[in-house]
Amino acid sequence: MYENRSDAGRKLAARLQKYRDRSPLIIALPRGGVPVAYEVARALGAPLDVLVARKIGAPGQEELGIGAIAQGGAIYLNTELVRDLGVTREYLDAVTRRETAEMARRIRAYRGNRPPLDVSGRTVIVVDDGLATGATTRAAVRALRAQSPREIILAVPVCAPESALELRAEYDEVICASAPQHFQAVGLWYEDFEQTTDEEVVSLLARAERERAEALATPPEARAPKAPHARGRTP
Numbered sequence: 001m002y003e004n005r006s007d008a009g010r011k012l013a014a015r016l017q018k019y020r021d022r023s024p025l026i027i028a029l030p031r032g033g034v035p036v037a038y039e040v041a042r043a044l045g046a047p048l049d050v051l052v053a054r055k056i057g058a059p060g061q062e063e064l065g066i067g068a069i070a071q072g073g074a075i076y077l078n079t080e081l082v083r084d085l086g087v088t089r090e091y092l093d094a095v096t097r098r099e100t101a102e103m104a105r106r107i108r109a110y111r112g113n114r115p116p117l118d119v120s121g122r123t124v125i126v127v128d129d130g131l132a133t134g135a136t137t138r139a140a141v142r143a144l145r146a147q148s149p150r151e152i153i154l155a156v157p158v159c160a161p162e163s164a165l166e167l168r169a170e171y172d173e174v175i176c177a178s179a180p181q182h183f184q185a186v187g188l189w190y191e192d193f194e195q196t197t198d199e200e201v202v203s204l205l206a207r208a209e210r211e212r213a214e215a216l217a218t219p220p221e222a223r224a225p226k227a228p229h230a231r232g233r234t235p
Contacts, residue, residue, distance in 0.1 A: 013044065046212075053140045153173045158180070160183040
């Protein structure tokens with residue numbers, strides 16, 4: 001059980017220290033993945049960015065991901081689930097159009113005119129607040145593969161064991177800090193799982209960019225170890 005997403009991010013960061021020397025880029029899946037990824041980026045002294053992906057929910061069960069889309073046109077569909085549920089092409093097209101519009105809105109809100117980080121040839125760590133079906137993380141890895149990074153690591157505080165196992169075929173490594181057998185849902189493993197807002201995403205991205213710029217401007221000999229982040233309530 002994690003206190004909140006910041007607590008989860010600090011604990012996840014401890015599992016990722018081996019990547020510090022690879023100069024990784026931290027890519028958060030918003031919204032909930034951003035507070036987690038902020039702590040990871042802070043601990044590793046790495047740049048933080050977002051990759052927006054949107055789940056395609058099943059008819060009448062929107063929380064059940066039957067697929068996902070990600071910026072850049074990447075798409076993933078669980079064809080077996082789509083077939084078993086009898087999902088129509090008309091439904092998929094309608095939901096994809098709706099989620100594409102929401103994805104574009106979020107990209108504008110989070111990034112503005114700022115270009116995404118260049119991941120070509122780099123170690124990329126994709127961070128979310130948890131892994132259930134893995135639909136959005138599958139769309140995300142496909143979007144990133146098209147940009148030719150050196151390696152892509154998926155890192156989450158809690159996951160469904162079977163989903164983590166399946167995703168090892170698509171990511172170079174999957175790191176899950178906790179994989180409970182009776183997983184059920186991501187939110188059950190947080191004391192505070194209040195929804196993260198767009199404003200909080202923008203604030204954390206700006207804070208991460210500012211802190212990294214300050215760190216780079218400080219001579220190495222003058223840099224002191226970072227104090228633990230405040231353990232207050234985090235959305």
